[in-house]
Amino acid sequence: MVELPTVLDGLGDALSLTNLMFVIAGVAVGQFIGALPGTGPVMAMAVAIPFTFVLDPLPAIAFLVGVNKGGLFGGAIPAILINTPGTPDAAATALDGHPLAKKGKPVKAMKMALFSSVTGDTFSDIVLITLSAPLAIVALQMGPVEIFALMIFAFSIIAGLIGDSITKALIAVVLGLFFAMIGLDPEHGTPRLYFGYFELFDGLPLTAVAIGMLAVAEIFRRLAKIGKSVLSTIDIPDTQAPEDRRVSRAEYWSCRYVMLRGAVIGTVLGAIPGIGSTAAAFMSYASTKQASKEPESFGKGNIQGVAATESANSAVMGANLIPLLAIGIPGSITAALLISAFKIHGIQPGPLLFEQQGRLIYGLFGAMMMANLMNLLIGQASLRLWAKIISAPESLVFSAALVLCITGVYASTGGMFGVAVMLAFAILGYLMTRFGYSVVIFIIAFFLGNKLELSLSQTLVILDGDPMAIINFPVALALLLLSLFSICWLGYLAPRKARRRNAASDNKLNDEGKSVN
């Protein structure tokens, strides 16, 4: 589909000096923000996105990819040094990383986190580069009926996998779709639900909605929770035995299967919309512990625990982009944020990207591989610096993040209206999170809403208004049946089975307790 000269041109663009500088800047910013306690790659990207609209598309997206990759590793630093993972992704890293640091090997723990993060990330990027173009070819064979069914299927999977209540997840989907309806109706071109605000003719600005719900809501929550206690950090001694401040080749090699397993788990889970890096990190950690000859050493500073979690949570990032680039469906917060960056530059993610913007896509792939290398080099060079900044006060970190969000959205949407939308959605996002309604599902549904309406409209024309005519479209029919099955299975049958299993094991434990007594 994409010709070789286009691929080579794209890779050439990625290797230009300007692009390299933006990748380096992105990785450094990502590692810096990730290392601040309480922040992570999502916050880093949310703050950075509006400022990239002055750049050309490739440097802008390369910068954001660098921020994300740097942030993923940066999040491991507070997890290891102060046992305070900034994001749930890094929570599993703290299980063995912090005990290892307490044993006097903080640098070794951080370096292992860095190496395994880069290894997992590179593996996942290679899978992305290999798979996304063929998948996009398949996606391009689909007509509106199949695309509509595919979106319904994606919603059912995401709703079933994110959160602990399918009803709440479906409410989040419907709410996201409703807000996507604001603006011009695609079929008749009539304005709707704009309440007299002409700024809403083009719909709600995605950047303002995404930043409000994902970053500002979290900033408010963090500000409200700031305590007066100062987190105790593990000092890095100036003089350490060389073997305690480096990861030897033998140690790295001994973790090869652990990292490979983590990378495979992260890549597979990352490619499925809705499953995040937290699940991948914990699953990889659990399977490594299970496969180990010394499972009792886990949780007490086993370096394999750090390798397992970091390789898995970083591998999710590249794989997350597979559904986004191949079929235009974002599967995670990061992908949803990247979409707003694409949209700022007037680019519509999806299978047509390979045909229309092949050079940009291969430039992005090249930038991703470069970002992995830069992540390794900058991480190696700056570990001690990042270890110092974790003592920066949360009061300043979150105030600065709030002002940056306001400034960024003001600059990218061109006025205070966008900032007001951001604030309104921050309040909505905060309340949804507190009441257990997923904002990630909301954002994904919000992004896909217009596409869904358009494909439904085309589907009805093709079917001539007769829903039974869907039997003439076997792929769409199969996808719709699978959606029904996944809602029933993921939403009702699997949780019921899990509850029964838990109840049975509780009863068994109670019976054992009674017989012991």
Place this chain on the structure above:
Amino acid sequence: MLLNRLSGAFFVSLGLLLYFAVIPAHTEIVDYGWMRPQSIPNACAILLVILGVVQAVFPTGAVSVNLPELFRTSLFVAITISALWAMANFGFLMVVPLFVGVIMLIVGERRVGWLVGGVIILPVVIWLTVVPLLERTLP
């Protein structure tokens, strides 16, 4: 459990409000074509009512509402709204130092060095980045 049921009841009310009041008043009614401007909004409103009833009757999922935290969050939201209003009227450089200073003091920051960083250095750096460097305006 009660809050879960209440959240379900809220979505039932929201769905009804949208279906009977908001959508008819703010959507141009078109009566031709398979898909009309009001079709998906109406479908969303109906689904909100149905799912809201399900949530109210069979509540599922966790709720983590903490009243003191909610109160503190409301305070920060109120401060931010006031700051945005003030920014639109008095300008970025006049308001942001005060805004950041108030937030930092409320969360308990008393170290002069960090306060100076937030109140003076942060707004100046952001202004210098956005206005002269990126050549964009700020309020």
